[in-house]
Amino acid sequence: MSAALSRFCFAGLLLAAGTLAGIAQSAHAQAKAGHLLIYSIDVEGGQATLLVAPSGGSLLVDTGWPGNNGRDADRIQAAMRDAGISKIDHVLITHFHTDHVGGVPNLVQRVQVSEFLDHGVNREDSDITRHDFAAYLKAIQGKPRRIVHPGDTISIPGLSTVVLAADGEHITQVPGIQPTPNPWCATEPKWPADDTENARSAGILVRFGKFRFLDLGDLTKAKEIALVCPSNPIGQVDLYLVTHHGMNLSSARAIVDAIHPRVAIMNNGAHKAGSPQAWQTVHDSPGLTDLWMLHTAEGSDAAHNSAAPLIANLQGGSDGAYFKVVASQDGSFSVTNSRTAQTKQYPAP
Numbered sequence: 583m584s585a586a587l588s589r590f591c592f593a594g595l596l597l598a599a600g601t602l603a604g605i606a607q608s609a610h611a612q613a614k615a616g617h618l619l620i621y622s623i624d625v626e627g628g629q630a631t632l633l634v635a636p637s638g639g640s641l642l643v644d645t646g647w648p649g650n651n652g653r654d655a656d657r658i659q660a661a662m663r664d665a666g667i668s669k670i671d672h673v674l675i676t677h678f679h680t681d682h683v684g685g686v687p688n689l690v691q692r693v694q695v696s697e698f699l700d701h702g703v704n705r706e707d708s709d710i711t712r713h714d715f716a717a718y719l720k721a722i723q724g725k726p727r728r729i730v731h732p733g734d735t736i737s738i739p740g741l742s743t744v745v746l747a748a749d750g751e752h753i754t755q756v757p758g759i760q761p762t763p764n765p766w767c768a769t770e771p772k773w774p775a776d777d778t779e780n781a782r783s784a785g786i787l788v789r790f791g792k793f794r795f796l797d798l799g800d801l802t803k804a805k806e807i808a809l810v811c812p813s814n815p816i817g818q819v820d821l822y823l824v825t826h827h828g829m830n831l832s833s834a835r836a837i838v839d840a841i842h843p844r845v846a847i848m849n850n851g852a853h854k855a856g857s858p859q860a861w862q863t864v865h866d867s868p869g870l871t872d873l874w875m876l877h878t879a880e881g882s883d884a885a886h887n888s889a890a891p892l893i894a895n896l897q898g899g900s901d902g903a904y905f906k907v908v909a910s911q912d913g914s915f916s917v918t919n920s921r922t923a924q925t926k927q928y929p930a931p
Contacts, residue, residue, distance in 0.1 A: 639738040702749050732746060745786055759817045764840045823849065824864055914927070
């Protein structure tokens, strides 16, 4: 073969390879086009939930734990790569407990963040929370920060994101949703007040067309009840991030049944939360199809764990497997378990 012909063939191969790569990238872009992506990232019993709108706008709710050689920041970045983003527009810190705010110093060393959002100041009288709040303020020094209040919105093109609760206060009406009397309030016990940061959690409702996602951080029962009783301003949701990792201090029946989730994700750890009572309350809520769990709750009754295909990290394992939700404006969505690479579809209601 002549040198000229060899060069021609090589150039042709490069062109073909480039064309195939372009087709693959185009197919990947088309797969994401028009969908909201939600990643429930495994931070071993804390919270880190990444939302990426079709516009590319992004919101990270909480950052997981400190230390562990930056493990949680690594896992957040892995989700970012899968979503095709290199920076985060907004980071919302629901409250100042270490499993939610502790990962901020590691995150800001690796990822550009345009804005931090939180409920204001630490309200808990404990040394560890004072330490974590101070570490958070030091890490974000010089970066944009906004204190959110009930009724505030988070600007993400293509999404409607409203703050339902923050710093112990709550919204009474969400724009576009008519509050309805909550029949489950009458039988709900009176729960004691909570003086920890949990009760100060910032919670959000995210709407994408007809699809609705609810994340209330670690809001505890007395504040949950105040939010939805005597009337429920939230309406029903498609996807519910189980409050407080599935601890019995949260997930009062009067709120879980009122929001009528179609699917729930519990961001528990192997030895943290996933409490039998909370699991049962969510599992038994009217209209629920599936309860997904980030970990097998080890040591609890096996009857209070979901089936293995619905668990990201099985007993004895902790590989950082996560859930990826792909939602459409018509209310349909899917959940993929990264451990199994299996996807379950949920049709529009």
